[in-house]
Amino acid sequence: MWEIRKKFKDYEQRKVFAGVLDEKTLFTLYKLSNKGHFEILYGFVKQGKESSILIGEKKDGEKVAIKVHAVEAGNFKRIWPYLEGDPRFYRIKRTRRGIIYAWCKKEFKNLSVAHKAGVPSPKPIAQLNNVLIMEFLGHDFTPAPRLCDITLQEPEKIFKDVIKYIRLLYKANIIHGDLSFYNMLWHKNKVYFIDFSQGVLTSHANAEYLLKRDIQNVCKDFARYGIEVNVEEIYRKVVE
Ligand SMILES: Nc1ncnc2c1ncn2[C@@H]1O[C@H](COP(=O)(O)OP(=O)(O)O)[C@@H](O)[C@H]1O
Ligand SMILES: [Mg+2]
Missing domain, CATH: 3.30.200.20 (Phosphorylase Kinase; domain 1)
Structure with missing residues (x-):
């Protein structure tokens, strides 16, 4: 084609x-x-x-x-x-x-x-x-594959990176709002975030709920690699 x-x-x-x-x-x-x-x-x-x-x-x-x-x-x-x-x-x-x-x-x-x-x-x-x-x-x-289409070689490191990116985004006053392996691409040995239309400002009425939901969805996706974490704890780290 x-x-x-x-x-x-x-x-x-x-x-x-x-x-x-x-x-x-x-x-x-x-x-x-x-x-x-x-x-x-x-x-x-x-x-x-x-x-x-x-x-x-x-x-x-x-x-x-x-x-x-x-x-x-x-x-x-x-x-x-x-x-x-x-x-x-x-x-x-x-x-x-x-x-x-x-x-x-x-x-x-x-x-x-x-x-x-x-x-x-x-x-x-x-x-x-x-x-x-x-x-x-x-x-x-x-196109680069989505994270849901591949098997990650270093899931722990990638998980840490993803949390770091969520925090960077939060510090820039944005919450993605639709984060999961479906909206992350694996490109040049790195995770890329895509699909920002659902993103809101941190001043949005449901900001806390949306951020927690993003973190929860990401944690759920990484759980398939045996990574278990406390969502609340990660949330506090992101917003601190
Ligand atoms: N910048 C890009 N480069 C390469 N592929 C992309 C890019 N943006 C989106 N895609 C591909 O198109 C798909 C749909 O894009 P996305 O922005 O997630 O739209 P949707 O709202 O339909 O989920 C992605 O899963 C990815 O495969
Ligand atoms: Mg999408």
Whole structure:
């Protein structure tokens, strides 16, 4: 599937994506491409109900990951509590589209904070409407595996790193909100955090609950390696 280059600007090939992405999203992609964020669109890494990831390539050959948040399929009941009360999004349009655009912008902002704070994560590149462009983690056209897809060689060390990253993120005032082996990639011998759309500020009404839930989910995932820890104790270490 990946051998077929799909030049987005080429009308015939544009049709390939038109069947999957809506008109407005195609226009957003077109704008981002014109700004130089990518030259070629290859295809999907993952196609999901709520979001899809595509691989793009810049003029200089660098690959980028392009995340498209679906506007129609958005599950508003689920995402609204993560947006509500966030001072960064007081004035969003309360329409289907307005909420998804804010959701995408939130992911970009959270990712930017995480990246700057030194949490291994894809370098944020650009965001417009429901589209986010970031560094592609992987080799050639193969995305880096998720932690749930592989067997870790040094689980104790990696567990410590993950807690360190959660703490770094917390110190930068962000809680991931959806942390587990599903949202961590193994790339260049390191764990990378991805998928920051659910992330909230530490001032969020449910911050403590969400942070504890993240820690609990991570501990549950590491338990398969026989790592047993006290969630409360780790929570205190993260916030101290
Ligand atoms: N920057 C990236 N580089 C490579 N692969 C990625 C990148 N971001 C996401 N992916 C791949 O796409 C999948 C879905 O991305 P994610 O941000 O977790 O979206 P979702 O909201 O659908 O869970 C990930 O599990 C991973 O396999
Ligand atoms: Mg995910």
